[in-house]
Amino acid sequence: MPTLDLYNPTGATEITRVHAPRLDTLEGKTIGFVSNDSWQAHRTLALLRELLQGRFPTAKIVPFSEFPMGNSHIDSEATADLVQEKQLDAVIVGNAA
Amino acid sequence: MLTREDFTGVLRNAIAGLGFDQDAAMVTFPIELFLVDSDISPVEARFEEFVQGLTAWEPAVKTPGLVRPPGPRVEGATHAEAAARMNQLFLEKLWGDGLPLVPPDQATVAWVLQGTDRDPADVVGQVLPRGGIATVETLAVTLAMAGGRPEYLPVLIAAMEAMLDPAMEHDKWQATSASTYPVVIVNGPVREQIRLNTGFGLLGPDPRHPAGASIGRALRLLQQNVGGALPGTGTMAVFGAMRYTNAVFGEDEEGLPPGWAPLAAERYGRAADVSSVTVYPATGATNILRRGVGKETLEEEARASLLRIAGYLRSPNAHYIWGWSQGTPGAVLIPRVVARQLAEQGWSKASVREFLWEHSAIPLAELRETEIVRWMEQSTDPAIMAGLKDPWPIAREPEGILLAVAGGGHPTHAFWMQAMAPAVANREVQLPRAWERLIAARAG
Numbered sequence: 001m002p003t004l005d006l007y008n009p010t011g012a013t014e015i016t017r018v019h020a021p022r023l024d025t026l027e028g029k030t031i032g033f034v035s036n037d038s039w040q041a042h043r044t045l046a047l048l049r050e051l052l053q054g055r056f057p058t059a060k061i062v063p064f065s066e067f068p069m070g071n072s073h074i075d076s077e078a079t080a081d082l083v084q085e086k087q088l089d090a091v092i093v094g095n096a097a
Numbered sequence: 098m099l100t101r102e103d104f105t106g107v108l109r110n111a112i113a114g115l116g117f118d119q120d121a122a123m124v125t126f127p128i129e130l131f132l133v134d135s136d137i138s139p140v141e142a143r144f145e146e147f148v149q150g151l152t153a154w155e156p157a158v159k160t161p162g163l164v165r166p167p168g169p170r171v172e173g174a175t176h177a178e179a180a181a182r183m184n185q186l187f188l189e190k191l192w193g194d195g196l197p198l199v200p201p202d203q204a205t206v207a208w209v210l211q212g213t214d215r216d217p218a219d220v221v222g223q224v225l226p227r228g229g230i231a232t233v234e235t236l237a238v239t240l241a242m243a244g245g246r247p248e249y250l251p252v253l254i255a256a257m258e259a260m261l262d263p264a265m266e267h268d269k270w271q272a273t274s275a276s277t278y279p280v281v282i283v284n285g286p287v288r289e290q291i292r293l294n295t296g297f298g299l300l301g302p303d304p305r306h307p308a309g310a311s312i313g314r315a316l317r318l319l320q321q322n323v324g325g326a327l328p329g330t331g332t333m334a335v336f337g338a339m340r341y342t343n344a345v346f347g348e349d350e351e352g353l354p355p356g357w358a359p360l361a362a363e364r365y366g367r368a369a370d371v372s373s374v375t376v377y378p379a380t381g382a383t384n385i386l387r388r389g390v391g392k393e394t395l396e397e398e399a400r401a402s403l404l405r406i407a408g409y410l411r412s413p414n415a416h417y418i419w420g421w422s423q424g425t426p427g428a429v430l431i432p433r434v435v436a437r438q439l440a441e442q443g444w445s446k447a448s449v450r451e452f453l454w455e456h457s458a459i460p461l462a463e464l465r466e467t468e469i470v471r472w473m474e475q476s477t478d479p480a481i482m483a484g485l486k487d488p489w490p491i492a493r494e495p496e497g498i499l500l501a502v503a504g505g506g507h508p509t510h511a512f513w514m515q516a517m518a519p520a521v522a523n524r525e526v527q528l529p530r531a532w533e534r535l536i537a538a539r540a541g
Binding site: 005093097 | 100115116120132135141151158159160163164165167169170174175178187192200203206228229232235242318322475476477
């Protein structure tokens, strides 16, 4: 019976990073927002900020206005450095559409 | 991550391209949420999912390492049946393009690999946004699938290397909602050696010049299978453009008038006996009827036709912003008959570009009315706003417009392939030692 042993056309992938472990709670944590300033992010992320602060009153929320905004600007080492500089425990990024 | 439901494929690719496994904590919504004045109450309704994403979400892969997926095995009562099953399987795995594929088995791939002296394990590059690693072998596998021959492999390798040039920012035009496709313009002896088209029907299809179709198809399959540019999930290309075979053709160097240099020579200093590819991402393809009715003088027709071409370039196209400083707004193709007529009147490639650049500049009022200026204000290139003037040229300099002599020997039409190109890249085509024997052995 003819058999075809075929190559996989997708190439290899190299996983060099693993995702950060999750937080046990958001109480007392510093949570930041990074916005691409597109697709109504100025409304949705603002709403999330309000909801988080209401649910977790001891959390410190760092708004998106404290970071560069826009696809090209947030896709930078400078933004990543600023996230670290502000010692965020977690980040919510939006909006990707 | 807050994202749209049908955009997750793009995000998974982007995450993989950063070195992570293809996953992240996401909360997805339909497109309606992201529109102007939308109802965003669903964000509040699903607030708990955001909390879970930060506190409870678990990734599937928790240790780094290289992941090499195995190849499938297919059987059939006959070879034809096995090949049919292979095609069905590849469609189910989203590895095909809807047209029949040649089975990439060991013998076929080994045959195609004769087109290079490079080690099959040599890494050509990482194809974003998915981040798959393309080796020489990967390219040979894909070229085999696309129906290619070994003598096409050097051009495919060069085209992929050019596409992956960091300045090209291929991750962005791979995933964008614009319908981009790479244009590969080939210069040098390899054009005739592998039967690339430079004349009538150069964008295909043409059974007398099959190389461009196979190379372009292989490039597209690599973009999809290695780079993750799957329609609707990996790439948001709304329309898809001519993505089956992209655009791979040769410049008609034999038709260049005296003093008109090949594209690769004037931009990159390539010698006549060196083959190379010039690559950029296009977003359109437009035929331009340039000829007059035949009752005007040659000079009148020349000027009018160039104005007509400039009219097609002069469009409020926001994509020009990306290529304004270092890239290109696109490529104009004119056939040899037209090039010779222009040259006999004293036009050079440079003066044709200068004319097109000057007469394709867009009035500032139109840029404001069409909100293009807002796109300019968002650009990270400081030269954009610094270069804002009335009228606004579609490139910082005339040399930004690519001009090649190509197409059938008929004066009626020119062709314009507009771009979304932060850069234009050129790579030399590297031939194997056995090249002469390889091209002598080709059929037909």
